[in-house]
Amino acid sequence: MNQKDNKNDHMAAYWMPFTPNRTFKESPRLYNRAKGLYYETSDGRQVLDAFSGLWCSNLGHCHPKITEAIQDQAAELDYATAFNFSHEKAFDLANIIAEQFPETLDHVFFTNSGSEAVDTALKMALAYHRINGEGTRTRLIGRVNGYHGVGFGGISVGGMVNNRKFFGGLLTGVDHLPFPYDAAEDAFTRGEPDTDPMKYLKELEQLITLHDASTIAAVIVEPMIGSAGMFVPPKGYLKKLREITEKHGILLIFDEVITAFGRLGEANAATYFGVTPDICTMAKAINNAAVPMGGVIASKKIYDTFLDGTKAGIEFFHGYTYSAHPLAVAAAIAAQCIYKEEGIYERVRNNIKFFEDGMHSLKGEPFITDIRNFGLAAGLTIEQRDGVIGARSHDFFLKAYEHGINIRTNGDTIAIAPILTSSKQELEPIFDILKKTANDIQ
16 A cells, blocks of 8 residues: 555555545545444534435444344354255345236346346346247346446446446347436426326337337336435326236336335335336345345246256356345345334335425525425436536535435436335434535536
8 A cells, every 4th residue: 555645545456436536535535434324424423314225235234133133143054055056045035026016927036236236137037938938039128327236247238328328239139118207397297297107108119110019028217316416207107007018018117216215105116116127136235235136036937937947957058156145134134024013114115295394395496496305315307507417416426415415316306215114203304405406516
């Protein structure tokens, strides 16, 4: 390690993800500890985590039951390969998860992140059609402003330009549906907009006509658009999407990396919306982000096709060194028990209206041009300054941190995703600080 006086020399070796490294290292924001709803900074300040880490620490930080489960597991079995071997708790967890999804989704494949989960889901879809005798189904359809992680599959079906433009041609045969939100009509909507969903889904029907359904493998969408700034498709959108895909034999994939395990007051968005896709991805809150973990849950139809279509040996040539890692599994089982025993989903449902009212109380504050909410999640659009994307919203993010809350910025949007165990009294400071922040920036 460099022993020069410049603090930046110590930080130079770490190339930080999704971060302006130069400016961060000039004025770093470092967390030393976390407990419950709060982070503690390197200078001893308490910062309220109003973003659940990164959409993931739904049960608060350092939950004692999760910590104990990890410690006990590390002393008992630190690692077990998932290739031709396993451990009992992996099967226990798969059953716990399957019980919470619609009944036709019942086979869980473990990964280590949402990005890996998406690439796994896409490979499942492509291989399923080939095994099923429809190898011409290779096209994939995502959505503008969709976020599906950072693997090459995920950024190919994803629709966020900065995640795509630097990395060449990506996967071929990928199309994108329109972004299902129109600020001119939908700004300041509470929950799902009333817009006709076919305004956005007619493009899917046109793509099916253009390419023919026999060439299309899957459509992948976030039920609630998270990373682009928390946007909600209109009422009936997902049900209509399911009708269209099912009619044409196209698999439907829900990316539930953000929505699974409580954010909407249910175990997953498929249950909340009453729409059952063929495949769901998950990660983040599956084990409260205590150890990296993700997963894919697929329908019995898909699982049986792989098994019945393979005469002998490996049915799915895919997996990861750390799939169903014992520490991640132990943390997940503990987290899933907490969701159930502490009635977390019901607590979220009881707080949604209070959270909605608090967020929409910001209407009229300086520079806030739109407010969106769904479950315990909300998004703000911040007016640009001098036509520069993200300039003012980044100042908003920094000022909010100075005032003592952790939020998320992307482009001209701010996202808020409180820890799910928060009481109404613990949610109130978020609204107060956001209001103060809006009045403190230029």
